[in-house]
Amino acid sequence: xxxxxxxxxxxxxxxxxxxxxxxPSFLFLLMGIITIVAMASVYYVSNFYESPEVLVxxxxxxxxxxxxxxxxxxxxxxxxxxxxxxxxxxxxxxSHQLRTxxxxxxxxxxxxxxxxxxGLSEKQKSGIETINLLAIRMTRLVxxxxxxxxxxxxxLILKKSCFDLEKIVQETVHxxxxxxxxxxxxxxxxxxxxxVIVVGDAEKLRLAIENLISNAIKYTDGKGxxxxxxxxxxxxxxxxxxxxxxxxxxxxxxxxxxxxxRSDNAVKYQTEGTGLGLYIAKNIIEQSGxxxxxxxxxGIGSIFSFSLPLCSPVKARHFTAKAGSKHKA
Amino acid sequence: xxxxxxxxLQKTLAExxxxxxxxxxxxxxxxxAVALAKKGKPDLVLLDIILPKKDGYExxxxxxxxxxxxxxxxxxxxxxxxxxxxxKAFEKGASTYLVKSNYKLExxxxxxxxxxxx
Numbered sequence: 001x002x003x004x005x006x007x008x009x010x011x012x013x014x015x016x017x018x019x020x021x022x023x024p025s026f027l028f029l030l031m032g033i034i035t036i037v038a039m040a041s042v043y044y045v046s047n048f049y050e051s052p053e054v055l056v057x058x059x060x061x062x063x064x065x066x067x068x069x070x071x072x073x074x075x076x077x078x079x080x081x082x083x084x085x086x087x088x089x090x091x092x093x094x095s096h097q098l099r100t101x102x103x104x105x106x107x108x109x110x111x112x113x114x115x116x117x118x119g120l121s122e123k124q125k126s127g128i129e130t131i132n133l134l135a136i137r138m139t140r141l142v143x144x145x146x147x148x149x150x151x152x153x154x155x156l157i158l159k160k161s162c163f164d165l166e167k168i169v170q171e172t173v174h175x176x177x178x179x180x181x182x183x184x185x186x187x188x189x190x191x192x193x194x195x196v197i198v199v200g201d202a203e204k205l206r207l208a209i210e211n212l213i214s215n216a217i218k219y220t221d222g223k224g225x226x227x228x229x230x231x232x233x234x235x236x237x238x239x240x241x242x243x244x245x246x247x248x249x250x251x252x253x254x255x256x257x258x259x260x261x262r263s264d265n266a267v268k269y270q271t272e273g274t275g276l277g278l279y280i281a282k283n284i285i286e287q288s289g290x291x292x293x294x295x296x297x298x299g300i301g302s303i304f305s306f307s308l309p310l311c312s313p314v315k316a317r318h319f320t321a322k323a324g325s326k327h328k329a
Numbered sequence: 330x331x332x333x334x335x336x337x338l339q340k341t342l343a344e345x346x347x348x349x350x351x352x353x354x355x356x357x358x359x360x361x362a363v364a365l366a367k368k369g370k371p372d373l374v375l376l377d378i379i380l381p382k383k384d385g386y387e388x389x390x391x392x393x394x395x396x397x398x399x400x401x402x403x404x405x406x407x408x409x410x411x412x413x414x415x416x417k418a419f420e421k422g423a424s425t426y427l428v429k430s431n432y433k434l435e436x437x438x439x440x441x442x443x444x445x446x447x
Contacts, residue, residue, distance in 0.1 A: 099408045099430045107341040115348040139430050159412040
């Protein structure tokens, strides 16, 4: 009976959104039972009837039954796989289509504010600014959804090159200072002054770094402190972002990198958020040949870190050669 | 010259650049773009990729193969962002590749000025 419990058709049917008797595990079990019954009956038949015709007919019936059940399992699995693919494609297409109208809103409001702002009252201007900021936020969300769809389809392709990680961290910290000030939070980044050249997709990694630092800012409250650091260790570069924010409850720490996951205290504390940032960051960093990890204590804070491989002279030559030929074209 | 089939985007970008002192030509499809580039001899082309009649790559190839237009710098301005698209654009002779949804009008104008060394 334990096996039957383990299979749990009802749960599987609910998860897949199909009726119970159509779940692959139910059909598989059914196929097993039929095979056993069939074997037994063939044995029984062969004991009582000497005639080979009866045996052949019995065996044919068994084979046809098993074959048709097997076929329906395959069809059902195929249907589910196809639906899953369609879902990812839908997200891709819909997100892509959303980008044009979103660009139009952003550009139109920007044009209004920067070139035709004369005569607008402060109130009108701040209203248009809000529309502009919200359109930017939505664009960001659409990009995140597109990235998730790409990750799910195995189509997130990184454009690797050698670049200065410290410069990107510096720029990201700089771009987030205003947000941090708004939350009464201090960001500290000690720049070593020497470039730290790593291998990876610079633009995608910028996104990952932005996700980590803006999370740190988002989940600290008043007199917050975020310390960002970049250091070299055994052929790798380690980035860390340490905050004194709300932290992640112990029992939920294993789910942190799951898609759409947000911890209970995070949701209570900050309603805005999609639970996609860390999922995307993890995929980008791992695909770049690095690792991501964290330490956290609820009420005390979190440290999120990742490693990236340093750029070796061979790789550096390879990438500059490629970039050089591009500029000549 | 702006080549963009989405009229709202075309109009906004054109107005912004006109306010910055540029003289702007607009085309809404690939065929029109090639014809207008030959006739109007723009200093620079902002080119979308997904276009009716001829796509941006075809336009780019034609512009780069004709003696009168091959020296006009072309900035691709699109929402496609796969590495293959970017590589293809540079192979065909694009000067810069910008993803629309990542750029403000101000940044696009800045890139145009950089490319024209203004």
